[in-house]
Amino acid sequence: MNHPPTQSWQGEIWLGDDHCLLLGSVARTAPHEHYAHQVLIGLDGPIEVALGDQYQLGPMLLIPSRQPHAILSHGARCLTLFAEPLAFDLGDLAQACELAGNHPQHLAEQLQTWPRRPLPPRLASALQRIRTLDEHRLSARELASTAALSISQLERLFSGTLKLSVRRMVLWQRLRIGIQLALGGASLTDAAVAAGFADSAHFSRSVRCQFGLSPGSALRNLRLCTLG
Structure with missing residues (x-):
């Protein structure tokens, strides 16, 4: 099951404050882990994933936050949801996907109105400041x-509540x-500097570590859309 990554993901991506949706063809990835929960929904058939040392195949796969995994499917049409665990439980995400009937617009509407997990006020204040990061x-x-x-x-507070x-x-x-x-058209260098990375190499290493693909491979064939 040690497949090399494919060239890129392809399709449309919608970004929210605490989640994003991707509709299109998935790419194989190197093993990686990220903070977000992930839900993969196969639109034309089951999706293959290596979850830790376990192989999984199914129409909807749930990947918990910080769980090492690799996407094995090649070019399969898929609806993918990334959502921050500070806002959503993984079970709630699965329920929202089932209610939406695998339709991205319906799922976007579900997630915009879905109740978020309550957070301690001081943690919420710190997170609000992090949301306003610049270079x-x-x-x-x-x-x-x-x-x-x-x-x-x-x-x-962070390690106890967010496990991060x-x-x-x-x-x-x-x-x-x-x-x-970068999805909006900035070069990788400009995007990296504006986001506060030391350089584009630092940005690229971080993307590869978190998503199993280089930013060029991950982003070049995705079209940025607007939620709402």
Whole structure:
């Protein structure tokens, strides 16, 4: 099952604040893991995934947050959902997909109105600040001050509630920004710098680690659409 990655994903992608949808042909990927939960729905047949050391084949596959996996299907038409676990439980995502009947617009509407997980107010304040990242560095001290916490308290809050460090959450948001800019037409270098990466190589390494493909391979044949 050690298939090499295909050239690219192809299709349309819709980006929300805490989720995104991809409708099109999936590509094989190298093993990887990411913060988002992932749901894969085969539109013409089952989807193949290596989930850790287990092989899975089915019409709808659920991949939990930070679960190592690799996409094995080659060119299969698929509806893919990525959603942040700070907002959604994986079971809720499966229910939303079933209610939407595998229709991307219906699923987008379901997710826009789906109740989000309640978060402690100080964690919500810190996350709101992370959402406003730009090319400048965000220090742990500044973020802790935003949440009216010490740095150690902030780290415990993130690791205890989100099962993720502050640094990795900031990286996840920078990846989202860089990907959105690249999908919007920016060069990888410009997207990387605007998202706060040291250079395009740093951005590319992070995308490959999180999604199993280089940003060029992952993004070149995707068309950015608007949710709502």
